[in-house]
Amino acid sequence: MIVCGTGSRRNAVAVISGVGVSSGRAVGPVVRMPDPVAEPAAEARLADGADVAAESARIAAAAEQVRADLEHRATTAHGEGSAVLEATALMAADPTLVTAAQKKVDDGTAPARAVWEAAAEVQAMLESLGGYMAERARDVADVRDRIVAVLDGRPAPGVPDRDEPFVLVAHDLAPADTATLDPSTCLALVTEGGGPTSHTAILARALGLPAVVAAPGVLDLADGAVVLVDGALGTIEPNPSADTVAQVQALANREWTFDGTGRTADGHRVQLLANVGDPKGAAAAAEAGAEGVGLFRTEFCFLDRAEEPTVDEQVEQYRAVLEPFAGKKVVVRTLDAGADKPLPFLTDATEANPALGVRGYRTAVRHSEVLDHQLEAIARAATTSGTEVWVMAPMVSTAGEAADFVERAHAHGLATAGVMVEVPALALTADALMSAVAFASLGTNDLTQYTMAADRLLGDLAALNDAWQPAALRLVHLTAEAGVQAGRPVGVCGEAAADPALAVVLAGLGVTSLSMTARAIAEVATTLLSVTRDECVRLAELALSAPDARAARAAVHAQLPPLT
Structure with missing residues (x-):
């Protein structure tokens, strides 16, 4: 109670x-x-006469215990948690940390202190790489704490x-x-x-x-x-x-329901789609009744590989995602490598500022064969899946780049080709863009970070990196208006679409489809059904005129009764 x-x-x-x-x-x-696991004393050393080999072996045994525990917990985890635990278990199994710690034990450092110091070195190396690799530094700290807890005979943190x-x-x-x-x-x-x-x-x-x-x-x-x-x-x-x-x-206790057709109270259509990243996610989205897929992230068959997967491998993986949506639309995003998703065979991990570097479609300049292989695989998978496959490229900056991608997609038999609008420059020239593409999809995560000059991986800048920022919403509006004028659909596939109140605003800005995590679809659908198209437009104007994200959010929520 x-x-x-x-x-x-x-x-x-x-x-x-x-x-x-x-x-x-x-x-x-x-x-x-x-409280987190305390840092072992800096002066912690092996006792005189200690068995160095045995102390070194304790580290390997502790790491193995942590790996086994994480893998076991992965079998009972919920949703995407299983994949996260498996990834952390892989890090515990990586010999890099254990080997570095064992060398310190050989020099007389106590095992727990040796693990702590070795982890600090691995974290510093990952943080220097930036982007996705920098995020993995938090995983190293988690593995470190678990190993130290085992060595000290304490319960695992969690x-x-x-x-x-x-x-x-x-x-x-x-x-x-x-x-x-x-x-x-x-x-x-x-x-x-x-x-x-x-x-x-x-x-x-x-x-x-x-x-x-x-x-x-x-x-x-x-x-x-x-x-x-x-x-x-x-x-x-x-x-x-x-x-x-x-x-x-x-x-x-309210039951959120979705009848399979996204719309406002007066019947204005807003297609409700799902973001998926692997076959398991596709099955969950289909079960949730999604009208299709607005963002199929294809990175899952490229990550953690030293070389590009073959075309046949890609065809098999893509087909497994497409098949649950036979008869529906699936928007496939080509490989979004770089920044927080580095690939050794495609991107340069030494870039000083990877978020502004060679990522997404830009990787095709030097490695055009990777894109061509992927487009071939997507086309082959589409042929036998029974789905309506659209394809789009990420990190496109100009209408000229968009036209080049569309031409390449058409060459592989993919008739409906568009791009992601994540770069403010592309939104500002959306009228020219629409003459080159069949559709556009707004990635609000990147669009917001570039608009606000706020790295989306930095917690200190989280208040700036908010999709409710009026400046970012103005770019959404500009793109959607250009789509209306050219008769081109414009969707949103960033996390903004999963926020029911923001979904209403996006519909008012002229967005024609919203793609989100499958769990959010029913609540977003119910919220849209509570307002008319005109009310969506009015609330969008409120958000656009607000001085900042917090004020925009508050103003809209105050006038959406189901959310107050």
């Missing part, structure tokens, strides 16, 4: 603000993540095991932490650090949990304190009133 205080007490405690990364509201008692529902509060969450969350007991996630593209955000959306990140002050909340987490507004309200709790719990 949730016990709430009086109205006066509620007003006496300040609401904490952060960045909402997964919509929804939940009320529950705070459960704090336990999410507390509770039978009663709770709101999890932490400084940040390791991928293996978020991957083991049980949505039947964990009601919401709140972190002081992190950003919109952190593992916490991604897995919260996949699990359908309200989540707020980059929320300074949340660590001051006491264990057991009752809080209201609003993942759409990005707020944490301590000690909410009994009426508020009742309202939130009633909404939480």
